[in-house]
Every structure is written in C-alpha cells, then in structure tokens.
Amino acid sequence: PNSTRAIVQTEFGAGDVMKFGDAPLKPLGELDVLVANYATGVNPIDFKVRRGLEPGKKIDPAEPVVLGWDGAGVVEAKGPKVRGLAIGDEVYYAGDLFKSGSYAEKTVVDSRMVARKPRSLTFEEACTIPLVAETAHEALVETMQVEAGKTILIYNGAGGVGSFAIQYAKALGLTVITTAGNPDSMKWV
Numbered sequence: 001p002n003s004t005r006a007i008v009q010t011e012f013g014a015g016d017v018m019k020f021g022d023a024p025l026k027p028l029g030e031l032d033v034l035v036a037n038y039a040t041g042v043n044p045i046d047f048k049v050r051r052g053l054e055p056g057k058k059i060d061p062a063e064p065v066v067l068g069w070d071g072a073g074v075v076e077a078k079g080p081k082v083r084g085l086a087i088g089d090e091v092y093y094a095g096d097l098f099k100s101g102s103y104a105e106k107t108v109v110d111s112r113m114v115a116r117k118p119r120s121l122t123f124e125e126a127c128t129i130p131l132v133a134e135t136a137h138e139a140l141v142e143t144m145q146v147e148a149g150k151t152i153l154i155y156n157g158a159g160g161v162g163s164f165a166i167q168y169a170k171a172l173g174l175t176v177i178t179t180a181g182n183p184d185s186m187k188w189v
Contacts, residue, residue: 001025006104008064012052023066023100026108033085033111034077035093039123040102041070043131049097057097069095071102071109072117072127082111090117094130102127132160140168148173158185 006023028034046067048054059065072092075085085091093114095101100108117126139161140146152169156162157178166189169176180186 030081066100068102072123092126136164157189
C-alpha cells in the first residue's frame with residue numbers, strides 16, 4: 001500500500017491539530033518491516049512533537065506528521081535483509097522520531113527496533129514497553145555506565161521508566177534504593 005489511515009497533523013499546536021486522514025507509507029527499506037498496528041502507546045514525546053517543542057522536527061504540509069513511537073501489531077511485509085522476523089509474527093516496537101509513527105493502521109519500522117511480542121502479553125500491554133524500557137536501558141548502561149556492586153537511587157520506582165530501571169539495575173548487579181509516592185506504589189516496588 002502507498003498510504004494508511006492515521007491520526008495526522010499538518011501544523012504544530014494543541015490536540016485539535018490532530019485529525020483522521022491518510023498518511024503516505026514509505027517503501028520498505030532492506031531492514032524495514034510493515035506492521036499492522038493493533039495497539040499504540042502514548043508518551044510525553046508525542047505531546048512535545050505535537051506542540052512543536054522537539055528541536056529538529058519539522059512539518060511539511062504535503063507529508064503530514066503521524067505521532068506515536070510505541071506500537072504493537074502483526075508483521076505484514078518485510079525487507080529482504082530482515083532476519084528473525086516473519087510475516088504474521090506478533091510484534092512490539094519503538095519507532096523513530098523522524099519517521100511516521102504508530103498512530104496509524106500501518107507503520108513502516110526499522111526491524112532492529114522490533115521484537116516478537118511475548119505470548120503472555122496482550123497487544124495493549126506490549127505497546128507500553130518499548131520507549132520506557134529503552135529510556136531506562138540508555139540511562140543505566142549507555143549514559144551512567146553503571147557497575148555491579150554499586151548502589152543506585154531510582155526516583156519514582158513505580159513509574160514506567162523507574163520500574164524498568166529497577167529491573168535492569170538488579171540484573172546488572174546493583175543494589176537498588178527507590179522512592180514511591182504512595183503506599184500502593186511502595187508495595188508494588
């Protein structure tokens with residue numbers, strides 16, 4: 001297909017700039033997959049891009065912006081160099097800030113940002129994982145370069161990023177101290 005139904009925007013602004021419409025689908029690259037979206041996540045980056053607060057993100061009225069960087073669905077097509085994924089696989093993914101997002105019926109995604117959806121998760125559950133998991137991993141491993149045997153304080157341990165940061169930190173051999181905002185959150189972490 002050359003296009004997909006999507007929630008599009010042709011200008012920056014408040015929520016009313018988003019409209020139902022058609023968005024072009026880029027041809028698959030060698031490492032791309034076409035995913036039929038069954039669920040999409042909503043993240044703070046969506047708000048920032050929609051409002052025009054993300055440096056480098058531009059809007060070309062001829063090519064509307066489609067937000068959404070977390071998604072889950074089924075692989076419908078794949079590029080010739082895609083490995084480990086097959087047509088029909090149930091997947092979840094993190095998109096790319098500079099490509100069309102997951103607020104669409106179909107999204108072209110770099111296969112290196114796609115994983116098979118665990119059978120134990122629904123599509124709705126799976127699409128909540130990619131961006132928060134990636135953020136926690138980048139913070140601990142790439143930015144902080146944490147070392148086993150150290151102690152780390154993770155704020156808001158019951159939040160999306162915090163809950164993944166706790167799991168990653170423990171898996172990396174750190175002692176974790178965390179904060180939580182209420183008794184239910186304290187029990188959860």
